[in-house]
Amino acid sequence: MNDVVLTGDRPTGPLHLGHYFGSLANRVTLQDKFPMYVLIADYQVITDRDLPGAIQRNITELLLDYLAVGIDPAKVTIFQHSAIPELNQLLLPFLSLVSVSELHRNPTVKDEIAHSSQRAVSGLMFTYPVHQAADILFCKGTLVPVGKDQLPHVEVTRLVARRFNERYGEVFPEPEAMMGERPLLQGLDGGKMSKSRGNAIALSATEDETAALIRKARTDSDRVITFDETHRPQVANLLTLAGLCLGRSPQDIADEIGDGGASALKKLATEAVNEFLRPIRRRRAEHTEEEVRQVLAEGNAAARERAIMTLEEVRAAMGF
Known part of the structure; x- marks a missing residue:
């Protein structure tokens, strides 16, 4: 069969x-x-x-x-x-x-x-x-x-x-x-990613909506960005998200950001996600x-x- x-x-x-x-x-x-x-x-x-x-x-x-x-x-x-x-x-x-x-x-x-x-x-x-x-x-x-x-x-x-x-x-x-x-993506609030919990970036979200969601994402107070899924799960989740969109390892992205802090991480993640979603948004608009x-x-x-x-x-x- x-x-x-x-x-x-x-x-x-x-x-x-x-x-x-x-x-x-x-x-x-x-x-x-x-x-x-x-x-x-x-x-x-x-x-x-x-x-x-x-x-x-x-x-x-x-x-x-x-x-x-x-x-x-x-x-x-x-x-x-x-x-x-x-x-x-x-x-x-x-x-x-x-x-x-x-x-x-x-x-x-x-x-x-x-x-x-x-x-x-x-x-x-x-x-x-x-x-x-x-x-x-x-x-x-x-x-x-x-x-x-x-x-x-x-x-x-x-x-x-x-x-x-x-x-x-x-x-x-x-x-x-x-x-x-x-790898499993968590929600931007650190919980399970879910449509009903408002912690996910929809494929149909606009660039501004995407930026607003990532700005609200939870991180921590440590300025040096490292990829540590056990002790820094929320930072690791944003690194994973950016890595998936860029086709790069989250560890490489963490090393690149270094001591740039959460703001640099969120800026990079926002740009990565919006660039990734751009062709999907365009194709979506083409269908009736x-x-x-x-x-x-x-x-x-x-x-x-x-x-x-x-x-x-x-x-x-x-x-x-």
């Missing part, structure tokens, strides 16, 4: 540099090597919040970001979960293969619950990993690019595939996680919302055709 990549994002707000270096750049590379499905996981937005927010606006912005960074709809299938009802039909038999205790033990679900904005956690949160299993297995996905925090979800998908095959016959591959090699709608319509049609085929296989294997 040929490898197939499944990856995607929840449309909860603008994509940022953490997304770019963590996953988007890798997708641009992988699209020339493997068939790829890119999921806009709109139903998953309500796993940890009461309302989906400006969902259609967020989907449009997400697609504009995809096109701006070089994800090519001629090479990949970009689709919206809610447009593929067969994904939810796959969820039901998959849920029968996983115990309640296994869902409770999932560490990623526990972390999502801890950071949830909901007053009470919904049942959808506990089915989240199985929801993702349907997203991966509908296209017979074999490679799933993830960060370390998403590894438990891939393990649930492997478990579902294995148990389905054991019970009903060989239908699904057991997908493998693809771990990124890029009408083009985005067409890309999504074509992707949804292709994904649904694949999902129908898989659901028919599943129903036949189960004897329905």
Whole structure:
């Protein structure tokens, strides 16, 4: 069986540099090597919040970001979960293969619950990993690019595939996680980089917005700039950000700044980020919302055709 990549994002707000270096750049590379499905996981937005927010606006912005960074709809299938009802039909038999205790033990679900904005956690949160299993297995996905925090979800998908095959016959591959090699970017406030925490530089941010965010970034009082992730994590994070944008090592940048202090570091980081984002901003402005709608319509049609085929296989294997 040929490898197939499944990856995607929840449309909860603008994509940022953490997304770019963590996953988007890798997708641009992988699209020339493997068939790829890119999921806009709109139903998953309500796993940890009461309302989906400006969902259609967020989907449009997400697609504009995809096109701006070089994800090519001629090479990949970009689709919206809610447009593929067969994904939810796959969820039901998959849920029968996983115990309640296994869902409770999932560490990623526990972390999502801890950071949830909901007053009470919904049942959808506990089915989240199985929801993702349907997203991966509908296209017979074999490679799933993830960060370390998403590894438990891939393990649930492997478990579902294995148990389905054991019970009903060989239908699904057991997908493998693809771990990124890029260093993890923290937020500009020293916490986890997140769209909802306002500590990230969006790919769509203007030069002035970028400069303002970096000016507010936390550093420390030591004037000599050194790259020390253990004892100076906030300074190290800005050096890492500048290094990724410049294609240089953060240690070299620290040596160059020397005793220039935090102001010199922030000035260099601002220039590096704005120079890096300039062509992405330009390409983003070249695409229209009408083009985005067409890309999504074509992707949804292709994904649904694949999902129908898989659901028919599943129903036949189960004897329905």
